Amino acid sequence: MSASQAVYLTAQVRELDRIAIEQYNIPSIQLMRRAGEAMFCQIEQMAVPNKTLTVYCGTGNNGGDGWMVAGLAKKRNYSVQLLQVGDAKKISGDAQLARQFALSVGVDEVLWSAECQPQGLIIDALLGTGLQCDPSGDYMSAIEQINNSQCKVLAADIPSGLCADSGWPGTPTVHAEKTVTFVGNKCGLYTGRGRTYSGKVHYDTLNIPEAAFTTIPSAHHLLSLPQLLAHFPQRAIDAHKGHFGHLFIIGGDQGMGGAPILAALAAAHIGTGLVSLCTHPDHPSILPHHPEIMVHRVASGQELIPLLSDASAIVIGPGLGQRTWGQQLLDTVLHSDKKLLLDADALNLIATRQVQYNRRNAVITPHPGEAGALLNKTSEDIQRQRFNAAQALYDRYAEAVVLKGSGTLICTGTHTDICPYGNAGMASGGMGDLLSGVIGGLLAQGCATHDAVRLGTCLHARAGDITAAHKGQHGMLASDLLQPMRQLLNGQLL
Numbered sequence: 001m002s003a004s005q006a007v008y009l010t011a012q013v014r015e016l017d018r019i020a021i022e023q024y025n026i027p028s029i030q031l032m033r034r035a036g037e038a039m040f041c042q043i044e045q046m047a048v049p050n051k052t053l054t055v056y057c058g059t060g061n062n063g064g065d066g067w068m069v070a071g072l073a074k075k076r077n078y079s080v081q082l083l084q085v086g087d088a089k090k091i092s093g094d095a096q097l098a099r100q101f102a103l104s105v106g107v108d109e110v111l112w113s114a115e116c117q118p119q120g121l122i123i124d125a126l127l128g129t130g131l132q133c134d135p136s137g138d139y140m141s142a143i144e145q146i147n148n149s150q151c152k153v154l155a156a157d158i159p160s161g162l163c164a165d166s167g168w169p170g171t172p173t174v175h176a177e178k179t180v181t182f183v184g185n186k187c188g189l190y191t192g193r194g195r196t197y198s199g200k201v202h203y204d205t206l207n208i209p210e211a212a213f214t215t216i217p218s219a220h221h222l223l224s225l226p227q228l229l230a231h232f233p234q235r236a237i238d239a240h241k242g243h244f245g246h247l248f249i250i251g252g253d254q255g256m257g258g259a260p261i262l263a264a265l266a267a268a269h270i271g272t273g274l275v276s277l278c279t280h281p282d283h284p285s286i287l288p289h290h291p292e293i294m295v296h297r298v299a300s301g302q303e304l305i306p307l308l309s310d311a312s313a314i315v316i317g318p319g320l321g322q323r324t325w326g327q328q329l330l331d332t333v334l335h336s337d338k339k340l341l342l343d344a345d346a347l348n349l350i351a352t353r354q355v356q357y358n359r360r361n362a363v364i365t366p367h368p369g370e371a372g373a374l375l376n377k378t379s380e381d382i383q384r385q386r387f388n389a390a391q392a393l394y395d396r397y398a399e400a401v402v403l404k405g406s407g408t409l410i411c412t413g414t415h416t417d418i419c420p421y422g423n424a425g426m427a428s429g430g431m432g433d434l435l436s437g438v439i440g441g442l443l444a445q446g447c448a449t450h451d452a453v454r455l456g457t458c459l460h461a462r463a464g465d466i467t468a469a470h471k472g473q474h475g476m477l478a479s480d481l482l483q484p485m486r487q488l489l490n491g492q493l494l
Contacts, residue, residue: 004203006218007418008184010099010164012127016183016216020208029094031206033063035182036098038090039156042180043073043121046154052079052120054151056112058127058141058160059086064095065156066125069103079418080322081119082243083112085142087125120148122153123172124238127160129186134170135161143172155179158186159197162436167194167407175199182206187220190418191407192386221417225458226241226494232455244273244446246313249437250304250329251344252279254320259344259433260318261480262291266437267315269482270459270489272444276311278304280325291483298473301328308332313339315440317346318433322354331355339443341365342398343436350397357397363443363453364393365402365436390416400453402439404432408457421461425473434478435460438485459485466493 008016020026027089043053053342055070057063067082074080082102088109091099104111110116124146126139135143143160146153153176156165161173167188180191181199182205188194189201207212245268257279264277274294281297297306298467304397308314316333320326322345330346341363343349350357351373366374368382371389374397375382386403386469390411393401403409408419439456442451467476487493 004185005222005224006185006213007187007190007222008216009219012219013129013186015182016212018088018213019212020183020206022367024209024212026208028062028080029097031183031294032064032068033187034206035065035156035204036072038182038202038206039065039154039180040072041077042044042140042154042178042202043069046075046104046121046152046178046264048078050079051077052081052122053123054081054083054118054120055123056083056127056146057125058139059088059090059095060130061092061093061095062125062128062156062160064098066342067098067107068104069123069125070107071098071105074102074105074107079120080107082107083110083116085112085138087478114140114141116145118146118149118151122149122151122174123156124153124160125156126174128156129158129164129233131161131163131170135172140172144175145171145286147175152177156196157181159267162188162194162197164188164331166385166387167192167411169193169197173197178202179202183208185222186385186411187299188302189407190222190420192383192405195406206368212372218415223417223454224419224456225421225488227461228451228455228458229489229491229494231451232489239433241273244271245439245446246274246276246310247272248276248278248308248311248314249318249440250314250316251318251320251334251466252277252283252328253319253323254280254282256319257283257320258319259430261290261293262430262433263315263318263437264442265290265445265479265482266485267441269486270293270438270441272441275441276307278329279306299327300325301332303379304329304332308336308338311338312446313341313444315341315436316485317343318436320345320349322349322352323429327354334359336396340450341440341443343432348420350374363400363402363439364398364448365404365432365439366393367432371403384472387416400449402435402457403451404435408461410453410457412453417454419457419461421458421465423465423473424462424470425468425476426461428476428478430478431464434481448492459488462488473483
């Protein structure tokens with residue numbers, strides 16, 4: 001795994017800094033200089049109105065990064081307005097050296113006030129990763145001024161106000177169009193609301209030797225769909241459908257028949273050999289529209305038992321409902337020994353203890369609300385600490401957890417992977433059902449659980465990005481992702 005895929009906690013990044021300075025003899029001011037150069041490189045790639053920058057600097061090292069980029073920009077004939085937030089007398093160490101450099105090349109220092117008028121591109125270098133509470137005082141007011149301006153924002157290391165470990169925003173937090181993060185990727189940039197505030201993330205190691213990163217085990221990893229696909233087996237020329245498993249999708253109480261159909265179609269489109277749908281007896285036949293799907297109408301858990309002997313894997317939950325019919329089917333499935341994915345109302349039934357749950361060898365795919373119910377917390381509690389929630393769900397319930405949302409998390413043990421794909425257009429009905437079918441289909445085809453959840457999640461999310469790129473985010477349907485998922489799995493559209 002490359003350094004660009006490793007994701008770190010704040011304390012780990014500080015340790016990487018220390019190793020670079022003490023073991024690799026890189027002066028700390030040199031690292032700050034490199035951070036300024038990395039920022040300026042991104043500035044050069046952005047459309048900066050009239051080559052004008054407004055740089056907001058705090059009094060710590062993040063402010064030092066701001067002073068450094070201000071000086072570098074001034075030397076390259078940018079018009080620079082530097083707004084100092086906080087008492088400049090508190091600036092020390094490398095930040096003071098960066099300040100002296102900037103002043104020496106002609107950067108004018110202006111003490112920030114509410115009357116300041118930012119212009120051009122804003123550089124946010126106020127607070128960095130050390131913040132442990134909501135911004136206050138002048139920092140709070142300066143962030144509000146930034147957000148109320150019509151200017152684009154480039155954040156140094158992390159948007160001011162954002163928790164670097166959890167991705168939860170303080171009140172307020174800078175909304176950046178792009179963030180240049182240094183030394184190590186920060187967890188909070190890639191999941192939950194952190195993705196909203198950080199914008200597009202550019203990562204720069206500041207030329208710290210690769211060997212330094214091997215000394216600090218990363219807390220989490222960013223997944224790569226091309227890498228995952230490289231390990232997906234090719235089909236033998238003499239293969240037949242029996243080689244690719246038989247997935248059973250169970251769900252669709254009265255009025256909710258669409259959810260399991262979407263899951264079944266997803267499984268079929270990613271190559272599952274056989275797909276069966278077990279649904280409520282009152283649903284009309286789907287045969288005229290989807291003849292590839294085998295349909296069983298089951299009125300009770302007892303009717304389901306003989307069917308399950310043919311299953312390679314089971315997905316239960318899409319449209320299952322929480323009435324007696326759904327409870328009976330879930331109870332039956334939980335007593336089977338098949339590979340199992342639990343989603344939607346299956347999770348709600350477990351959370352409300354309407355069925356007895358004692359399995360650990362299952363995959364669960366909750367959204368934050370379902371995760372909250374399972375952990376007796378609110379949805380906001382989950383979003384505030386997504387990594388902790390994913391780990392807690394794994395510890396209590398499952399062999400693998402897919403905690404859905406912006407920056408979906410996949411926990412299969414002591415660390416958690418992050419899906420870097422997906423977009424807001426996927427916030428529509430049926431997307432979760434589709435994901436269940438994809439992962440379930442991979443399980444049925446014989447993929448190991450940890451491979452199925454990683455590949456399935458990234459395949460689904462990347463298909464959403466492709467769909468958005470071609471048709472836009474508004475009006476995206478879950479079924480729009482079916483063909484892109486198939487093409488991706490066949491090595492196309494990467």
